[in-house]
Amino acid sequence: MIIDISTPVTSSMMVYKDRDEKRPTFTKLYQHPLHPIQETELTINLHTGTHVDAPLHIIPDGPPIDEFALSKFYGPAVVIDLTNVIESIRKSDLESITIPPDSIVLLKTRNSMHLGERFDFDFVYLSDEAAAYLVSKQIKTIGIDSLGIERNQSHHPTHRHLLNNGIPIIEGLNLRTISPGAYTFIGFPLSLPGMEASLMRAVLITQ
Amino acid sequence: MIIDISTPVTSSMMVYKDRDEKRPTFTKLYQHPLHPIQETELTINLHTGTHVDAPLHIIPDGPPIDEFALSKFYGPAVVIDLTNVIESIRKSDLESITIPPDSIVLLKTRNSMHLGERFDFDFVYLSDEAAAYLVSKQIKTIGIDSLGIERNQSHHPTHRHLLNNGIPIIEGLNLRTISPGAYTFIGFPLSLPGMEASLMRAVLITQ
Numbered sequence: 001m002i003i004d005i006s007t008p009v010t011s012s013m014m015v016y017k018d019r020d021e022k023r024p025t026f027t028k029l030y031q032h033p034l035h036p037i038q039e040t041e042l043t044i045n046l047h048t049g050t051h052v053d054a055p056l057h058i059i060p061d062g063p064p065i066d067e068f069a070l071s072k073f074y075g076p077a078v079v080i081d082l083t084n085v086i087e088s089i090r091k092s093d094l095e096s097i098t099i100p101p102d103s104i105v106l107l108k109t110r111n112s113m114h115l116g117e118r119f120d121f122d123f124v125y126l127s128d129e130a131a132a133y134l135v136s137k138q139i140k141t142i143g144i145d146s147l148g149i150e151r152n153q154s155h156h157p158t159h160r161h162l163l164n165n166g167i168p169i170i171e172g173l174n175l176r177t178i179s180p181g182a183y184t185f186i187g188f189p190l191s192l193p194g195m196e197a198s199l200m201r202a203v204l205i206t207q
Numbered sequence: 208m209i210i211d212i213s214t215p216v217t218s219s220m221m222v223y224k225d226r227d228e229k230r231p232t233f234t235k236l237y238q239h240p241l242h243p244i245q246e247t248e249l250t251i252n253l254h255t256g257t258h259v260d261a262p263l264h265i266i267p268d269g270p271p272i273d274e275f276a277l278s279k280f281y282g283p284a285v286v287i288d289l290t291n292v293i294e295s296i297r298k299s300d301l302e303s304i305t306i307p308p309d310s311i312v313l314l315k316t317r318n319s320m321h322l323g324e325r326f327d328f329d330f331v332y333l334s335d336e337a338a339a340y341l342v343s344k345q346i347k348t349i350g351i352d353s354l355g356i357e358r359n360q361s362h363h364p365t366h367r368h369l370l371n372n373g374i375p376i377i378e379g380l381n382l383r384t385i386s387p388g389a390y391t392f393i394g395f396p397l398s399l400p401g402m403e404a405s406l407m408r409a410v411l412i413t414q
Contacts, residue, residue: 201395
């Protein structure tokens with residue numbers, strides 16, 4: 001079975017810090033009774049909804065999105081239940097979980113419970129030390145159900161630990177209905193050479 | 208192995224009929240020495256590069272992209288070699304090929320040989336009668352290596368045959384290096400509820 005874990009992109013969707021300039025806009029072209037073809041133009045920040053960050057997002061002159069191998073976006077995944085975490089995910093929240101090397105790790109938090117509402121400025125994030133722990137577990141890719149994987153950490157150490165180790169950061173997942181456990185993840189980003197991020201449709205395949 | 212069959216999206220890519228207003232634009236935000244975070248805004252016509260058409264593109268009040276089941280975009284695919292076709296793909300070009308029901312059918316034509324160059328106004332297209340034949344074979348989804356699946360057919364009968372039968376039309380594939388034969392196709396479109404089309408990253412998995 002294919003389970004959608006993406007955030008629908010609409011003009012009224014939740015955006016980072018509720019900033020209106022980050023809201024996607026859709027412009028209808030060719031709306032004419034004698035020309036029934038419908039065509040739409042989309043203007044969208046690459047960090048909207050379900051998207052992946054490349055090192056260039058944070059590290060000047062870092063690798064862009066097209067330097068990630070496509071295999072980073074396809075393969076065995078584990079959804080970890082962290083819905084009882086209030087502030088930030090710590091190393092101690094993860095140590096009891098079996099995380100095989102080369103896993104795509106998806107962090108399900110209470111963020112998934114209020115997707116579609118206003119932006120939560122106190123969203124649950126992945127702490128610096130937990131990111132370093134996941135790097136030590138040799139994970140392949142990480143995903144989280146918020147529009148940021150960290151907040152209030154100066155110089156973005158969580159992003160740096162992950163991106164400096166070649167781990168793509170997928171943000172904006174919707175894991176609300178997903179049970180913890182093993183899946184196959186598929187989420188190939190749009191081909192945007194040279195960009196610091198890309199948009200994607202992410203799904204889980206049940207095994 | 209994962210093989211990319213998508214067209215990279217860039218500001219200089221080939222667009223339909225070489226119309227400049229159809230070229231995507233990338234705007235850098237927050238370029239400031241004290242703010243190293245890089246963020247980009249993309250403006251893009253939904254029919255750019257590798258994308259899928261929904262009935263609403265052609266049929267007023269037809270179903271939008273989100274009414275296709277996700278299973279339409281994942282599964283057994285057959286790449287058909289039609290590189291010797293000059294003008295349009297006819298039923299007779301397809302009859303000798305085994306096409307199992309529920310296949311994702313990918314049409315490889317001479318269009319793939321000059322992708323990245325100027326738009327070819329004489330691109331190879333799928334004729335009305337060949338589309339009707341593929342509908343009779345109960346295919347699941349169709350893809351082609353041009354930015355349009357038809358040209359010079361009034362009232363778009365190829366689009367109508369396919370879309371009226373619930374068959375998504377994927378355009379803008381790059382099949383240049385792909386050998387004819389059987390693969391698994393993966394190409395989930397961005398989640399754009401209500402839209403007449405969507406962008407995608409399309410890949411083939413070798414079996």
